[in-house]
Amino acid sequence: MMGATEKKKTELKRGLAPRHIMLMAMAGMIGTGIFKGSGDTLAIAGPSVTIAYLVCGLILFIVMVALAEMAIAYPGLNMQHLMHKAFGFRVSIMIGWLYWINWMIVTVVEVLAAGSFLQYWFPSVPLWVLAGLCGLFIVGINLFQVSLYGEFEFWFAGIKIGAIIVFIILGFLILFGVIPSPADPVKNIFGHGGFFPNGFGGMIAAFLVVIFSYGGSEMIGLTVTEAKEVEHILPRVIKSVVSRVALFYILPILIICGMMPWSSVSATESSPFVQVFETVGLPGVPHLMNFVLLTAVLSAANSGIYATTRTLYSMAERGEAPGFVRILSKHGVPLGGMALTTGFLAIGVSLAYFSPAQIINQLMSIPGFTVSLVWIAICAAELKLRPHYPKMPFFKMAGFPYMTFVGLIALILIFISFVINRANLVGTLTCLAIMAVLIVISFLVKKEGRETESEQTL
Numbered sequence: 001m002m003g004a005t006e007k008k009k010t011e012l013k014r015g016l017a018p019r020h021i022m023l024m025a026m027a028g029m030i031g032t033g034i035f036k037g038s039g040d041t042l043a044i045a046g047p048s049v050t051i052a053y054l055v056c057g058l059i060l061f062i063v064m065v066a067l068a069e070m071a072i073a074y075p076g077l078n079m080q081h082l083m084h085k086a087f088g089f090r091v092s093i094m095i096g097w098l099y100w101i102n103w104m105i106v107t108v109v110e111v112l113a114a115g116s117f118l119q120y121w122f123p124s125v126p127l128w129v130l131a132g133l134c135g136l137f138i139v140g141i142n143l144f145q146v147s148l149y150g151e152f153e154f155w156f157a158g159i160k161i162g163a164i165i166v167f168i169i170l171g172f173l174i175l176f177g178v179i180p181s182p183a184d185p186v187k188n189i190f191g192h193g194g195f196f197p198n199g200f201g202g203m204i205a206a207f208l209v210v211i212f213s214y215g216g217s218e219m220i221g222l223t224v225t226e227a228k229e230v231e232h233i234l235p236r237v238i239k240s241v242v243s244r245v246a247l248f249y250i251l252p253i254l255i256i257c258g259m260m261p262w263s264s265v266s267a268t269e270s271s272p273f274v275q276v277f278e279t280v281g282l283p284g285v286p287h288l289m290n291f292v293l294l295t296a297v298l299s300a301a302n303s304g305i306y307a308t309t310r311t312l313y314s315m316a317e318r319g320e321a322p323g324f325v326r327i328l329s330k331h332g333v334p335l336g337g338m339a340l341t342t343g344f345l346a347i348g349v350s351l352a353y354f355s356p357a358q359i360i361n362q363l364m365s366i367p368g369f370t371v372s373l374v375w376i377a378i379c380a381a382e383l384k385l386r387p388h389y390p391k392m393p394f395f396k397m398a399g400f401p402y403m404t405f406v407g408l409i410a411l412i413l414i415f416i417s418f419v420i421n422r423a424n425l426v427g428t429l430t431c432l433a434i435m436a437v438l439i440v441i442s443f444l445v446k447k448e449g450r451e452t453e454s455e456q457t458l
Contacts, residue, residue: 030160030300033213034249035293036113037364038256039272041213042265045206046197047189047257050250055410056210057246062407063375064238065397066382072393073385079378080314086381089320090442095377096315097438100308102370104341106215107304108348109363110297111135115352116360117271117294121287127359128352135345138298142305143333153302160296163289164248167273170285171255183279185258192261205421207414208368213249215371235395305341312337320445365427370434372415379408 041049070082077085079099084092115131122130141152173179189195196203256265256272260279265272271293277285313334315321327336352359382397382404397403419428 030157030164030245030248030296033209033215033364034164034252035271035273035296036116036360037209037213038253039265040361040364041206041209042253042256042262042272044198044209045202046193046195046262047254048196048198048200048203049206049210050253050257052203052206052210053213053249053253054246056207056214057249059375059407059410060214060245061238062397062403063378065395066404066407067378068235068238069393069396070382070385072395073389073391078310078314080311082381082385083377084318086384087377089318091377092318093315093320093442093445094435094438095374096311096320097441098370098434099374100311100315101434102215102367102374103304103307103311104344105348105363105370106212106367107138107301107308107341108345108351109360109367110301110304111138111345111349112352112360112363113297114294114301115349117290117297120274120290126353127356128349131349131352132346134298134301135342135349138301138305139338139342139345141302142309142338143329143335144331153299153306156295156299156302159292160299161244161248163292163296164252167289168251168255171252171259171276175255175258181259183259188259188261189254189257192263197262204417205423208365208418208421208424208427211371211375211414212364212368214245215367215374305338305345308341309334309337312340362426365424366430369415369418369427369431372411372418373431373435376408376411376415379404379411383408 083095112131114134118130274286312325316326325336
């Protein structure tokens with residue numbers, strides 16, 4: 001909560017408590033990727049997608065530890081500052097804008113998903129209208145001071161995490177026969193083409209959506225500068241978040257596969273979580289689950305607005321973004337960044353007017369590329385900065401540099417597999433076009449921001 005001493009108007013407000021940080025870190029990773037995207041990953045890989053979630057979860061752990069280690073070694077620097085320190089002005093611009101674009105697309109996807117969940121009750125209302133209303137709601141929340149935002153997000157995230165826990169409990173009760181249902185778990189998991197129905201290649205192909213699903217862990221790199229007692233909060237957050245997120249993805253997917261044939265899960269209709277309860281015939285539960293999923297994706301969109309505006313503000317401090325994004329409200333909220341983000345959110349939502357059936361799936365492939373590049377940059381930054389730490393942090397990567405190299409090489413191989421897969425042609429071309437534009441911009445923008453001693457490039 002806000003302290004008794006009022007901050008200057010020209011500064012971002014710091015008001016996030018440990019419980020806010022914990023829930024926000026998890027909130028950014030649990031959204032459309034699991035509630036909507038699980039339908040896509042099941043269609044691509046079948047039950048074997050659980051292995052993809054596990055492998056990417058291990059890579060996620062390496063990335064989060066690397067980011068936490070750097071944040072503690074250089075107090076007060078968020079992820080954008082760390083990229084600047086490791087690689088300099090031009091790379092910092094590219095990674096910063098790439099990160100903003102990533103979160104911008106993710107936010108659009110989450111808002112569109114919220115609109116699609118509302119269509120479960122209002123099927124005659126166009127997707128772009130419902131998504132637009134959800135976008136206005138989320139933008140309104142972020143206009144308040146950060147402590148109120150954190151409080152709202154705390155309850156948003158708590159609802160969706162609680163919903164997954166209830167889903168897991170109900171799922172196991174059904175699978176073990178406590179709640180009667182026609183489900184045949186063994187046949188559903190192994191009787192429709194086996195555990196690897198589309199082969200090993202199908203599992204690899206699912207990595208694109210899985211990486212998108214886990215994107216959001218970098219929120220810690222943004223929230224760390226607005227946290228209290230970060231040295232004590234960060235290790236606890238990382239150790240709990242990674243293990244719980246792995247469970248929140250893998251167990252629900254196994255339950256869905258056990259309760260209905262993976263091949264009958266529709267990627268274009270309602271969420272697989274709703275489809276499961278419709279199949280087993282529990283009265284009223286599908287509507288309740290759909291409501292919870294609506295709050296879940298709104299929570300992820302809420303985190304996305306926060307991430308985009310803070311990234312822009314951080315970049316503008318060093319002349320890497322337009323100066324107007326540093327304009328703050330009396331509550332310390334970056335109004336300039338909010339205006340830019342809202343404008344692009346409106347453009348993204350309007351795309352649903354032209355392609356309501358495919359827009360979510362088409363947009364969801366792009367963040368898989370951008371998240372991979374951001375994670376690669378984080379691992380590379382740790383390798384660059386570790387020898388220059390002023391003091392070795394108490395929380396650090398075990399087995400350095402080997403563990404970091406494992407994560408870096410795995411991410412590079414996954415990214416290459418994305419690019420060479422013809423099914424990802426649209427996402428590949430979009431990502432390469434974005435990178436080309438960012439490279440050009442990095443050479444056109446002149447360095448204007450003032451560096452502190454801790455931000456100077458090594």
